[in-house]
Amino acid sequence: MNTPATPSLAGRAQRLSGFLADCHTRIESSQPLAPSGHLTRAAGLVMEAVGLKLAVGSTCTLLLPNGNSVEAEVVGFSGERLFLMPSQDVYGLTPGARVVPQDAPVAAPRIGGGTTPRRRAADRGKHVRVGVELLGRVLDGAGNPLDRLPVPNTGQMQPLYSRPINPLERAPIDKPLDVGVRAINALLTVGRGQRMGLFAASGMGKSVLLGMMARYTTADVTVVGLIGERGREVKEFIEQILGPEGMARSVVVAAPADTSPLMRLQGAAYATAVAEYFRDQGKNVLLIMDSLTRVAMAQREIALAIGEPPATKGYPPSVFTKLPALAERAGNGTAGGGSITAFYTVLTDGDDPTDPIGEAARAILDGHIVLSRQLAESGHYPAIDVETSISRALTSLVDAAQLENVRRLKSLYSRYQRSRDLINVGAYMAGSDPQLDQAIALMPRMEAFLRQDMRSREPLGSAIAQLHGLFNSSATNAKSQ
Numbered sequence: 001m002n003t004p005a006t007p008s009l010a011g012r013a014q015r016l017s018g019f020l021a022d023c024h025t026r027i028e029s030s031q032p033l034a035p036s037g038h039l040t041r042a043a044g045l046v047m048e049a050v051g052l053k054l055a056v057g058s059t060c061t062l063l064l065p066n067g068n069s070v071e072a073e074v075v076g077f078s079g080e081r082l083f084l085m086p087s088q089d090v091y092g093l094t095p096g097a098r099v100v101p102q103d104a105p106v107a108a109p110r111i112g113g114g115t116t117p118r119r120r121a122a123d124r125g126k127h128v129r130v131g132v133e134l135l136g137r138v139l140d141g142a143g144n145p146l147d148r149l150p151v152p153n154t155g156q157m158q159p160l161y162s163r164p165i166n167p168l169e170r171a172p173i174d175k176p177l178d179v180g181v182r183a184i185n186a187l188l189t190v191g192r193g194q195r196m197g198l199f200a201a202s203g204m205g206k207s208v209l210l211g212m213m214a215r216y217t218t219a220d221v222t223v224v225g226l227i228g229e230r231g232r233e234v235k236e237f238i239e240q241i242l243g244p245e246g247m248a249r250s251v252v253v254a255a256p257a258d259t260s261p262l263m264r265l266q267g268a269a270y271a272t273a274v275a276e277y278f279r280d281q282g283k284n285v286l287l288i289m290d291s292l293t294r295v296a297m298a299q300r301e302i303a304l305a306i307g308e309p310p311a312t313k314g315y316p317p318s319v320f321t322k323l324p325a326l327a328e329r330a331g332n333g334t335a336g337g338g339s340i341t342a343f344y345t346v347l348t349d350g351d352d353p354t355d356p357i358g359e360a361a362r363a364i365l366d367g368h369i370v371l372s373r374q375l376a377e378s379g380h381y382p383a384i385d386v387e388t389s390i391s392r393a394l395t396s397l398v399d400a401a402q403l404e405n406v407r408r409l410k411s412l413y414s415r416y417q418r419s420r421d422l423i424n425v426g427a428y429m430a431g432s433d434p435q436l437d438q439a440i441a442l443m444p445r446m447e448a449f450l451r452q453d454m455r456s457r458e459p460l461g462s463a464i465a466q467l468h469g470l471f472n473s474s475a476t477n478a479k480s481q
Contacts, residue, residue, distance in 0.1 A: 177192045271289060412443075
């Protein structure tokens with residue numbers, strides 16, 4: 001009578017053993033309940049939350065009563081209170097809204113589970129999408145598409161704020177980069193991995209100049225960061241200035257002026273992260289960021305909102321820490337790798353000594369190109385002021401003959417500009433100053449050399465040859481006379 005019951009008991013025991021094994025597996029892979037907090041205050045740009053202990057830079061989700069959610073980032077704390085900065089509109093937010101961290105909680109240690117190496121702070125921060133699939137796309141500061149195309153499925157993620165490169169491991173700047181602009185190629189030769197500042201106020205043609213460099217450069221990839229600009233300018237830059245040819249090998253990250261300051265900061269960091277990815281692939285990247293001043297203003301808004309005191313012209317100290325950290329991410333990689341040649345626009349009118357952002361940018365960049373309002377108003381394009389513009393890497397990129405011709409052109413151009421009023425009123429007598437006489441004779445040819453149509457490209461070799469021909473022909477004419 002016991003014989004038929006034995007298989008039944010064995011089957012039941014086997015099923016029970018399988019059930020217990022499955023429960024054990026599920027318990028091992030489970031995580032503790034996600035912690036959450038709630039909002040206690042929302043005033044201006046900053047919100048306060050309690051009930052959570054998160055690191056600065058962590059990302060949270062604010063759950064709204066209508067079922068929507070708002071993403072925010074921890075920008076500071078005071079005691080048990082966390083200061084949150086939203087990255088989008090907070091319409092519909094109510095007191096006591098639930099705050100849930102997005103970062104995965106750290107798993108509790110388990111016996112026999114081994115040890116997991118601790119990751120660096122830069123790797124534990126926010127990660128963004130990178131990859132060749134981003135070419136030809138327009139994205140916002142969070143990596144979401146603005147061109148109404150599907151979300152790019154890159155399959156690759158990279159930290160938004162990467163590890164700094166050891167300065168001793170960087171390759172030197174010794175190879176020129178052709179940007180397609182005659183005045184820059186010949187007089188302000190830019191090297192691969194150089195970081196240049198473009199100083200100009202509104203209405204001087206800086207966007208058109210940036211578009212020329214983006215279209216005509218010999219770099220493999222162009223990354224454009226439009227930070228704090230008007231939404232209309234973003235569309236015009238993509239369609240009219242950059243064009244289909246330039247857009248095919250470009251990645252555009254746009255964070256217009258109507259976005260939150262946190263999104264503008266993330267847009268600048270995201271554009272730099274994309275450029276770093278292509279540099280790590282061994283490509284020569286041209287990074288254009290318009291503008292560095294808007295990035296500083298976004299950081300100022302955040303810092304003042306959380307109570308950081310202003311130090312210089314209303315700018316808190318964190319602004320002058322953020323700018324070098326952002327600019328130092330560009331440049332050459334290790335020897336034999338890729339490079340990031342960066343152009344940062346700075347909104348200033350000429351050499352304004354009272355502008356703290358302009359002074360800070362001059363100190364941290366490898367040269368600056370200044371646009372003159374007087375030249376722009378006279379129809380001179382590009383309105384580059386060759387007297388005040390300089391490239392700090394010029395001596396490492398050009399030979400002695402080109403360097404001497406650059407010095408001669410700047411000297412003659414400056415001599416003419418200082419005596420322009422005397423020449424115009426007829427007070428100057430020919431023969432009084434031989435150098436000024438030479439400057440007057442060469443001035444029409446120098447102006448023609450410095451002018452260039454926005455629809456034309458001037459290769460690096462041709463620009464240097466025209467510079468040499470400018471003085472060779474003048475010397476020949478002087479001998480014949």
